Each structure stands twice: as structure tokens, then as C-alpha cells.
Amino acid sequence: MRDVAVIGAGITAFGELWNTSFREMCTEAGVKALEDANVAGEQIDAMFVGSMSAGRFIGQEHVGALVADYVGLGGDLHIPATRVEAACASGGLAFRQAVAAVASGMSDIVVAAGVEKMTDVSDATDVLAGAADREWESFAGATFPGLYAMIACDYMNKYGLTREQLAQVAVKNHYHGAKNPFAQFRSEITQSTVLKSTLVASPLRLFDCSPVSDGAAVVIVCPFKRAKEFTDTPIRVLTSTQSGDTIALHDRPDFSTMGATVAAGNSAFKQAKLERKDIDFVEVHDCFTIAELCAIEDLGFVPKGTAGKFTEEGQTQIGGKLPVNTSGGLKSCGHPVGATGIKQVWEVVQQLRGEAGKRQIDGAEIGMTQNVGGTGATVVSHIFGRA
Amino acid sequence: MVGIITYGAYIPRYRIKVEEIARVWGGNAAEITGGLGVIEKAVPDYDEDTATFAVEATRSALCRRIVDPKEIKAIYVGSESHPYAVKPTSVTVGEAIGATPVMTAADYEFACKAGTAGIQTAMGLVGAGMMNYAIAIGADTAQGAPGDALEYTAAAGGAAYVIGNDDPIAVISHTCSFSTDTPDFWRREGADYPRHGGRFSGEPGYFKHVIGAAKMMLADMGTKPSDYDYAVFHQPNAKFPQKAAARLGFSQDQIKTGLLVSRLGNTYSGAVPLGLAAVLDVAKPGDKIFITSYGSGSGSDAFDITVTDAIHDKIDRSRGPTVDAMLADAKYLDYAVYARHKGKIKT
Amino acid sequence: MVGTKCKTCGKVFFPPRSVCPHCRRNGKIVEYKCSGKGEVLTFSVIHSASDQYAAMKPYVLAIVELEEGTRMTTQIICEPEEVYIGMPVKSVFRVLDREGTEGIIHYGTKFVPNLA
Structure with a gap:
């Protein structure tokens, strides 16, 4: 297996992009990534596009071909383009497919894109519910916030997490997002903003939930050995892991533990021969x-039941022991579902290159991503290092 | 002998007071309550309809007595509020109790007497030896237009009867019917609410048919009203059945157990089946029950029923909720929430 | 409520499964009738629902563990303030959703409190 490097990254602003179509978002982010990597179309071998539900959101399937065509890789160059879907982990999985294509030696220069156009439908809640078990969760009236709310209910009951501690996750992510020029919500909030916001699915309120967003992000990977042909600051992909779990939350032994995150994290650290620290x-x-608290516990950074206190102490904020979601996370940066996994990689690239501006972490050497599909039926995780 | 093998009832939990409806429409609550003899009526939850009532009532019946669902070869659901205009409620019941696919089924409509018409059909099939068991259900989420006189009484609920001849808890000795074409109450295809001929529904409708069928039954059986322990008449309000009973010579004592309308409202096709269920909840072996239903349009079905020892030996009545217990478990709604429950607010 | 049971390991499945996730090809799956009784493991009161459930809100969503040990996502028919973790419940037959005024009506299982 060959080592793989990220050599370029581009992103659109996330938000309600009324004037930008699905294909225009991909084009904008794609051109930025290609310029960033200084790669010409003729050099590209393959493309993977992560999109959860273009079919339900905009009535468009076959988006691999569509995106390749409009970034100028389809018509003359006939580049193979493949759509990848794993609900909200579609982007992370598209990236993993790109990494696998390069590592295997099948392709050299590969584009990984993530995109979603969510604001054109009136009932995004129902589309997103398709990431759960439609027949046995959604038909019973389960919404996505509802499923995560049941995780929160279970977690609060088991570990005594307070509503205030939970709110602190959103406060911290808005603090980070305010420093990200591409974020959907670039404003700081207070704990009372969260606690006074409308109930969506008890105990979760509006400000506990990521928004409905439009946006695209694109990164380009190549064999690590060739990376210097394109950039002075390649980012090395140290591990790529993916784990699965039951599609329905009710079939998990512990609702507050995402088994796929535990498995993907454990195998990543084992492969990379790294410690959590x-x-x-x-x-x-x-x-x-609630998902952020479960994630940092299930990846093994803090013991189960302590992430609320860890967050309350400011340890997950820039300057803390483990900065979490410096991009603003899904909460503040926005969550165009297919784009999120690629945006996470984009943010890690900004940090490791030292180009994250006001949200830069001093001396960042190694960063990690965790991208979840559904309530944890798919988890994709990557660890990156400065070359 | 053909009779009732087991029975079950269902009444939704929500109620609205007649005085609350009167408040909204500017009616005189005391006068209306006094005139109809109805204090409150049962209202369905958002996710309840005639099919859910029919299934719950049937499951209650099957909890009280074990009947192999594969031996149930016919299901008839009588209602004027089937959830679909075309697609039978009866097969939904069949699926829910595991009786499909080797069975026949159909939905009946004869205003408020479709439930008892189903019992007659079931009796015929079992009596003819075509099957061991057949189920007849009467259930409704009765419609009444907002502000119309019917709205004060139009209620929700139903009851299910498994008919067979294998140790019945009550033998049905005889049934007879009295039917004419009488336009006293109707609902055209596609209309949301029924229309009615006002006072016309009394003498030429209700009384002519109820008295006609009841007298035919007494003559056929050679019985007199005092031979019966209980009598149940269709009850669109409290006045009509009391008046019919008095004219026929039945006492208040005989009708009070099965007269539910003051606390339940008029459950249309569910009314007489629920009244009979309330009687069976308390009946003893040997008790004789006189039944007369009424459906506008118009017709009445009469039944002569005798309770057997099997009501003690073959059925555990406590395994299903009694009518009285369901009437007692009431949650009251104001008119706005009731209107939302009944789908009267279009969104 | 008809689920399935693996005769090899004894586990009951509702929603039904045709392959036992524990015994896989060694499992022998047969039909199994569940009692319809269970208890609430976790819940949420849904205030924001997709369009077809909007008429019901607020409603109580829950994961119920049946007596047979299997778990399902369902609704509890009760007031939002009544539900609690550990609440005993029993199944009822209700409308799950209606496809507008002209489409199919979906029926299925929900639960009500089963307090003695």
C-alpha cells in the first residue's frame, strides 16, 4: 500500500445559498481545490463524489457524472466519476474511496468531493429521516433530532450530564465558527441562547441541532511520493478507517456509546501506532x-460520562487540552450532509498547514476526523499529519 | 346453537362535554343536554379511526377467549366511517389478528345498524355450517357537521362479536328485521358530513322501524317484554330508546345497563354492539337479552339472546376492558383541541 | 405483534429478522408472537416533525424493550409529562401515518402506559 497525501483543498461558503445551484457549488469548490493543488484536469485519474440524497433534495441522481461534467472532467477527458453514499458520512467515505484508489496503485491523482443542496425542499426532516431505518424508525415517527434526543435522554440518565453542559458544546462551536469565514453562522452565542431556544425533540433544543445547509468541499489526493510535485505543504494521511453498526439505534446494546466510533478509533490508533495524547x-x-460528547468519549480521549465536564472546563476550545471542531463543527459551520466529511478534511488541512487564521491552533502536528452516517451505522475516521 | 363465542369493546379515551360544544355555537347547554339526555361524548385520538377501533375490540374479544384465528373464516365490519371509500376495513382486522388469507371479508354500511347486519350475516354462515367462526364488528367515528345538531352526539367507539356454535356464552335464538326506503338521514358520496330530515328521523324513521322489528320479534318468539332481563335499543340520544322501550312495555330497569348514550354519545354502528357489550360485562347464565338496532334509510334488526353457563366457564371477561371501565377512563378536551382531533381544521 | 425467533440462540427479533445476527447461517429462524408488553428504555418528546406526523405533535417517541428482550422504536400514547424511563407499556393498534387525504393509511403498533 502506498502512502497518500492531500495536496489541495477548496470549499464554498456554507449556508442558504439561494443563488448557487448544486453543480455551481461543486464547480466553485473544485476549481479552488485544483488551483490550490496546482493540478491540471488532464492529470486527474478519478473522482469520487459524496452526496447523501441529491435524488430527494433536488431530484438529481447520477451526480458523479454531473459534477465531473461541470468541473470539465467529463466531456473531453472521460474521467471516471463515482458517487458514494453513506448518509451523513458520504463525504468522509468519498474521501476514503479516493485514498484507497491511490494507496492501491490503481490511480495517482484523485478528486474527492462532497456536496449537498438541502434548502430547496420544504421537508428536509423527512429526507434526513431516510438515514435511519425507514421502516422501523422513521415510520414510527422518529425524526433525526428525535433519535439523537433519545441518546441524550439515555446519556443524561446514566451519567448525570446537565442541560448546561450540553449547551456548552454549541456555545464553543459557535465561538469557533465565528472565526471561520466559510461558516454558516459566524456569531457567538451564550448558554442562555441555547437554553431558551425552542424545543425540537426534548431534551434537545434548536441550538443543539446542526442546521439545514447548502455547500460543497473538494480535496485532492495523490501518492505521498509525488506530493512535492504539487505543493510545499502536503498533508500525510496516516490512517483511514471505517466501521459499521446496526442501522437502527434500538438494536445497540448501549444507546450512549457509538460502537462504530469505538471500533474505527481503536483500529486507527492501532494502525498509526499513536496514543490519544x-x-x-x-x-x-x-x-x-450530544453527538460531540459521545464522539470524544468513544474515540477514547476522555472516559465515558466525562465529556460534559471536559467541555464545560473549556478543554475542547482552541487553547484547551483537545480543541474539538475548530471549523465551528456541523453546528456553526453548517451541515450540508454530503459535504461535511470533506469539510472536516479541509479544516484539518488548514490547521496542519498553519493557514487557519484566527482559529489556528499553535503547533498543530496531528489532526483527526470522525464522520458519522445515521445514528452511527457508518463511521469513517482519518488521522492526518504534517509531512 | 349459534351464538356469541366471545366479545370485545373499545371506546377512545377523550371526551367533550355537550356544554362545551354549546358554548362554541351559542346553544343553550341546559336545554340541549336535557333534550338529548347526553352529557358528553367520546372523541377519537388523532391516530384512531374505525379500523383501529375494530382491531382493538376484536383483540379484546380474542384475549377473553382463545379462538384459533385460522378458524375464523369471515369478518364483517359495519360502519359509516370506514377509513377508505374503497378498500375494506375488514381485511385490516383480518391481518391484525392473523386470520388472513383463508377467509372472506366485506365492509357493511347501513347507517347505524351495519354492525347488527354483520351479526346476522355471521349467524347465517355459521348456522349453515360453512365455517366454525365469523366475526361481526360495529364501529364508527361518527360525523356531525360543526354546529349541526348531530355534533352534540356524534361519538366514537365500537364492539366486536365472534359468532359460532361451539359453547357460545350467549345463544342467539332468533333474529328478524324490518326495512323500508325512508330518507331520514343520509350522506352522499364524497360529502364530509351527513344530512338529516330533522324531526322526520323520529316517528317515520326510528320509531316505526324499531317498534316494527321489536313487535315482530315478540310475536315470532311468543314472548313478552317482562320475559327479558335486559333490553338494548339503538340510542341516537337518551330520549328515543326510553320512549320506544316504554311504548313496547320494557321498564327503565331493563334498559339502563345497555343505555350508554348519556356518557358515550351516539357511536352510530357501534351503539347497539357497545350497549350489548355493557350487558354481557355483567350478565349471568340464564339472563335473557332483547336487542333492537336502527339504521337510517331505514331498518331495524332485532335479536333474542340467552346467556349460557359458558359465560363463566369458557371466557375470562376480566382479560378485556369493560365498557364501564373505558367510560370511566376519560380525558376532557376543549372544543379547539377536539376540532383538531376530529380533523375539522383543514391544514 | 409477530416477530421471529432464532431457535439456535433463543433470541427474539421484533422488528423481525430473517437472518440471526449472532448465529448467522447456523441460526434457525421461526415466526414468534410477542406479548406486546414491555418498558420504556429512553424517550423524547417530538416538537418538530416531518410533514406527515405534524398533526400528532407533540408526541412521545421511545425505544421500548419487549418482555421477550427485543427492542423497537415506537410512540407512547400519553401526555408528554407522563412518560419516564422504566415505564411499563403495552401495545395498541393505531394509525402510523396517512398519505395526505387521498393516499394510503399506514397502520401499526404503538404503546400505551400499562400501569396497574
């Missing part, structure tokens, strides 16, 4: 505030 920062899947 070696990780300088993480981008985790905070689709809801």
Missing part, C-alpha cells in the same frame, strides 16, 4: 450537541 485536535460529527 498524540492527537492535537479533532473534527467530529456534532450533528447534535
Whole structure:
């Protein structure tokens, strides 16, 4: 297996992009990534596009071909483009496919894109519910916030997590997002903003939930040995792991532990021969505030039941022991579902290159991502290092 | 002898007071309550309809007595509020109790007497030896237009009867019917609410048919009203059945157990089946029950029923909720929430 | 409520499964009738629902563990303030959703409190 490096990254602003279509978002992020990597179209071997539900959101399937065509790789160059889907982990999985294509030797220069256009439908809640078990969860009236709310209910009952501690996750992510020029919500909030916001699915309130967003992100990978042809600051992919679990939350032995995160994390640290303390920062899947607490516990950074206190102490904020979601996370940066996994990689690249501006972590050497599909039926995780 | 093998009832938990409806429409609550003899009526939850009532009532019946669902070869659901205009409620019941696919089924409509018409059909099939068991259900989420006189009484609920001839808890000795074409109450295809001919529904409708069928039954059986322990008449309000009973010579004592309308409202096709269920909840072996239903349009079905020892030996009545217990478990709604429950607010 | 049971390991499945996730090809799956009784393991009161459930809100969503040990996602028909972890419940037959005024009506299982 060959070592793989990220040599370019591009992103659109995340938000309600009324004037930008699905294909235009991909084009904008793709051109930025290609410029960043200084790669020409003719050099690209393959493309993977992560999108959860373009079919339900905009009535468009076959988005691999669509995106390749509009970034100028389809018509003349006939580049193979493949759509990848694993609900909200579609982006992370598209990246993993790109890494695998390069590592295996099948391709050299590969584009990994993530995109979603969510604001064109009136009932995004129902589309997102398709990431759960439609027949046995969604048909019973389960919404996505509802499923994560049941995780929160179980967690609070088991570990005595307070509503205030949970709110602190959103407060911290808005603090980070305010420093990210591409974030959907670039404003800081207070604990009372969260606690006074409307109930969505008790105990979760509006400000515990990631928003409905439009956006795209693109990164380019190549064999590590060739990376210097394109950039002075390649980012090495240290591990790529993926784990699965039951599709339905009700079939898990412990609702507060995401088994796939535990498995993906354990195998990543084993493969990379790294300790938890070696990780300088993480981008985790905070689709809801409770998910961030579970993620940092299940990846093994803090013991089960203590992430609320850890967050309350400011340890997950820039300057803390383990900065979490410096991009603003899904909560503040926005959550165009297919794009999120690629955005996480984009953020790690910014941090490791030292280009994260106001949200830069001093001396960041190793970063990690964790991208979740559904309530944890798919988890994709990557560890990156400065070359 | 053909009779009732087991029975079950279902009444939804929500109620609205007649005085609350009167408040909204500017009616005189005391006068309306006094005139109808109805204090409150049962209202369905958002996710309840005639099919859910029918299933719950049937499951209650099957909890009280074990009947192999594969031996149930016919299901008839009588209602004027089937959830679909075309697609039978009866097969939904069949699926829910595991009786499908070797069975026949159909939905009945004969205003408020479709439930008792189903019992007659079931009796015929079992009596003819075509099957061991057949189920007849009467259930409704009765409609009444907002502000119409019917709205004060139109209620929700139903009851299910497993008919067979294998140790019945009550033998049905005889049934007879009295039917004419009488336009006293109707609902056209596609209309949300029924219309009615006002006072026309009394003498030429209810009384002519109820008295006609009841007298036919007494003559056929050679019985007199005092031979019966209980009598149940269709009850669109409290006045009509009391008046019919008095004219026929039945006493208040005989009708009070099965007269539910003051606390339940008019459950249309569910009314007489629920009244009979309330009687069976307390009946003893040997008790004789006189039944007369009424459906606008118009017709009445009469039944002569005798309770047997099997009501003690073959069935555990405590395994299903009694009518009285369900009437007691009431949660009251105001008119706005009731309107939302009944789908009267279009979204 | 008809689920399945693996005769090899004894586990009951509702929602039904045709392959035992523990015994896989060694499992022998047969039909199994569940009692419909269980208890609430976790819950949420849903205030924001997708369009077809909007008429029901707020409603109580829960994961219920049946007596047979299997678990399912369902609704509890009760007031939001009544539900608690450990609440005993029993199954009822209700409308799950209606496809507008002209489409199919889906029926299925929900639960009500089963307090003695």
C-alpha cells in the first residue's frame, strides 16, 4: 500500500445559498481545490463524489457524472466519476474511496468531493429521516433530532450530564465558527441562547441541532511520493478507517456509546501506532450537541460520562487540552450532509498547514476526523499529519 | 346453537362535554343536554379511526377467549366511517389478528345498524355450517357537521362479536328485521358530513322501524317484554330508546345497563354492539337479552339472546376492558383541541 | 405483534429478522408472537416533525424493550409529562401515518402506559 497525501483543498461558503445551484457549488469548490493543488484536469485519474440524497433534495441522481461534467472532467477527458453514499458520512467515505484508489496503485491523482443542496425542499426532516431505518424508525415517527434526543435522554440518565453542559458544546462551536469565514453562522452565542431556544425533540433544543445547509468541499489526493510535485505543504494521511453498526439505534446494546466510533478509533490508533495524547485536535460529527460528547468519549480521549465536564472546563476550545471542531463543527459551520466529511478534511488541512487564521491552533502536528452516517451505522475516521 | 363465542369493546379515551360544544355555537347547554339526555361524548385520538377501533375490540374479544384465528373464516365490519371509500376495513382486522388469507371479508354500511347486519350475516354462515367462526364488528367515528345538531352526539367507539356454535356464552335464538326506503338521514358520496330530515328521523324513521322489528320479534318468539332481563335499543340520544322501550312495555330497569348514550354519545354502528357489550360485562347464565338496532334509510334488526353457563366457564371477561371501565377512563378536551382531533381544521 | 425467533440462540427479533445476527447461517429462524408488553428504555418528546406526523405533535417517541428482550422504536400514547424511563407499556393498534387525504393509511403498533 502506498502512502497518500492531500495536496489541495477548496470549499464554498456554507449556508442558504439561494443563488448557487448544486453543480455551481461543486464547480466553485473544485476549481479552488485544483488551483490550490496546482493540478491540471488532464492529470486527474478519478473522482469520487459524496452526496447523501441529491435524488430527494433536488431530484438529481447520477451526480458523479454531473459534477465531473461541470468541473470539465467529463466531456473531453472521460474521467471516471463515482458517487458514494453513506448518509451523513458520504463525504468522509468519498474521501476514503479516493485514498484507497491511490494507496492501491490503481490511480495517482484523485478528486474527492462532497456536496449537498438541502434548502430547496420544504421537508428536509423527512429526507434526513431516510438515514435511519425507514421502516422501523422513521415510520414510527422518529425524526433525526428525535433519535439523537433519545441518546441524550439515555446519556443524561446514566451519567448525570446537565442541560448546561450540553449547551456548552454549541456555545464553543459557535465561538469557533465565528472565526471561520466559510461558516454558516459566524456569531457567538451564550448558554442562555441555547437554553431558551425552542424545543425540537426534548431534551434537545434548536441550538443543539446542526442546521439545514447548502455547500460543497473538494480535496485532492495523490501518492505521498509525488506530493512535492504539487505543493510545499502536503498533508500525510496516516490512517483511514471505517466501521459499521446496526442501522437502527434500538438494536445497540448501549444507546450512549457509538460502537462504530469505538471500533474505527481503536483500529486507527492501532494502525498509526499513536496514543490519544498524540492527537492535537479533532473534527467530529456534532450533528447534535450530544453527538460531540459521545464522539470524544468513544474515540477514547476522555472516559465515558466525562465529556460534559471536559467541555464545560473549556478543554475542547482552541487553547484547551483537545480543541474539538475548530471549523465551528456541523453546528456553526453548517451541515450540508454530503459535504461535511470533506469539510472536516479541509479544516484539518488548514490547521496542519498553519493557514487557519484566527482559529489556528499553535503547533498543530496531528489532526483527526470522525464522520458519522445515521445514528452511527457508518463511521469513517482519518488521522492526518504534517509531512 | 349459534351464538356469541366471545366479545370485545373499545371506546377512545377523550371526551367533550355537550356544554362545551354549546358554548362554541351559542346553544343553550341546559336545554340541549336535557333534550338529548347526553352529557358528553367520546372523541377519537388523532391516530384512531374505525379500523383501529375494530382491531382493538376484536383483540379484546380474542384475549377473553382463545379462538384459533385460522378458524375464523369471515369478518364483517359495519360502519359509516370506514377509513377508505374503497378498500375494506375488514381485511385490516383480518391481518391484525392473523386470520388472513383463508377467509372472506366485506365492509357493511347501513347507517347505524351495519354492525347488527354483520351479526346476522355471521349467524347465517355459521348456522349453515360453512365455517366454525365469523366475526361481526360495529364501529364508527361518527360525523356531525360543526354546529349541526348531530355534533352534540356524534361519538366514537365500537364492539366486536365472534359468532359460532361451539359453547357460545350467549345463544342467539332468533333474529328478524324490518326495512323500508325512508330518507331520514343520509350522506352522499364524497360529502364530509351527513344530512338529516330533522324531526322526520323520529316517528317515520326510528320509531316505526324499531317498534316494527321489536313487535315482530315478540310475536315470532311468543314472548313478552317482562320475559327479558335486559333490553338494548339503538340510542341516537337518551330520549328515543326510553320512549320506544316504554311504548313496547320494557321498564327503565331493563334498559339502563345497555343505555350508554348519556356518557358515550351516539357511536352510530357501534351503539347497539357497545350497549350489548355493557350487558354481557355483567350478565349471568340464564339472563335473557332483547336487542333492537336502527339504521337510517331505514331498518331495524332485532335479536333474542340467552346467556349460557359458558359465560363463566369458557371466557375470562376480566382479560378485556369493560365498557364501564373505558367510560370511566376519560380525558376532557376543549372544543379547539377536539376540532383538531376530529380533523375539522383543514391544514 | 409477530416477530421471529432464532431457535439456535433463543433470541427474539421484533422488528423481525430473517437472518440471526449472532448465529448467522447456523441460526434457525421461526415466526414468534410477542406479548406486546414491555418498558420504556429512553424517550423524547417530538416538537418538530416531518410533514406527515405534524398533526400528532407533540408526541412521545421511545425505544421500548419487549418482555421477550427485543427492542423497537415506537410512540407512547400519553401526555408528554407522563412518560419516564422504566415505564411499563403495552401495545395498541393505531394509525402510523396517512398519505395526505387521498393516499394510503399506514397502520401499526404503538404503546400505551400499562400501569396497574
